[in-house]
Amino acid sequence: MHIPDGYLGPVTCGFFYAVMIPVWTAASNAVRKTLKARQVPVLAVGAAFSFVIMMFNVPIPGGTTGHAVGGVLIAILLGPWAGCIAVTVALAIQALLFGDGGITAFGANCFNMAFAMPFSGYYIYRMLTRKTPPASPRRVFAAGIAAYLGINLAAFLAGLEFGLQPLLHHTPNGQSLYCPYGLKVAIPVMLGEHLLVFGWIEAVITALAVKYLQRKPEIFPESGAGS
């Protein structure tokens, strides 16, 4: 889901930077106001986890590969703004050092995986666990569902961004200047592979982590969801 440089035209790249700059500013302010100093090491381990879990490429035999992101898990533990910061840092290291995801596409990649994913997952989890005690098994399932839906939203958005390119930028004879695949290919592929395979991996990892952490009050939020 790491869109490389070259697949998105200048309009799309500029648009998502323009969206993400205020989001990053708001995230810094929100984290300063709500994150407790003792939670900073948890955020550090969250960013490290997000970085390393994305290196575990899972194959669809004979087909493509994909991976989990960890964005919903961090949002559940520390809140969606903290999740945004952690995944942004992981994506920045991947793009700058390892060429995984583009620099021009960084705004779009962050919008998908560091904004849409942790926020959607966080609010779905909150909705499903209202008035549920922290140790409730319901939280494990809610975390899985939230992670599944969150990563699929991110995959859908990536498909949308890929698929818009032939419409936005093309030569007179209809050849795309950037990603050559239109909406009818990009969205079904990106969404399909995550609905069928990679979403489940994200769901299982998030659910297991919540199951383990929900009995650790020093890490798991007392209200059951980071605020």
Place this chain on the structure above:
Amino acid sequence: MKTLAKIWIFIGILAILSPLGIWLPEHFNSKAAWGEWDVGEVSKASGYRPAGMDNIAGFWKAPFPDYNFEGWEDKTLPYSGLAYIISAAAGILSAAVIILLLGKFLSAKGPRGNKGLDGTDE
């Protein structure tokens, strides 16, 4: 042992196991993630070379593309796996250090403990 220390050990184990992320796709004959091919591959697959891609695709030269070292691109698993583990360790360390520095920066006037990073009580 404190939970956080256990999680760090778990992250270290993930780094050591990370070559699974290249071995499994090779073993199951899977190709690159959809939409992450280089310009040559995407041109072959779509039947034409999108005219704008080359200009932007070379925008940034990452020092360790594909979590590998320069000159090791053609080497197979023991080497690529080692490069992958070192990359994982470097990435984990950078992520943690950046967040800790951000935490310091955001909490310049904040004391430690249960207070918020801006120094106010909840």
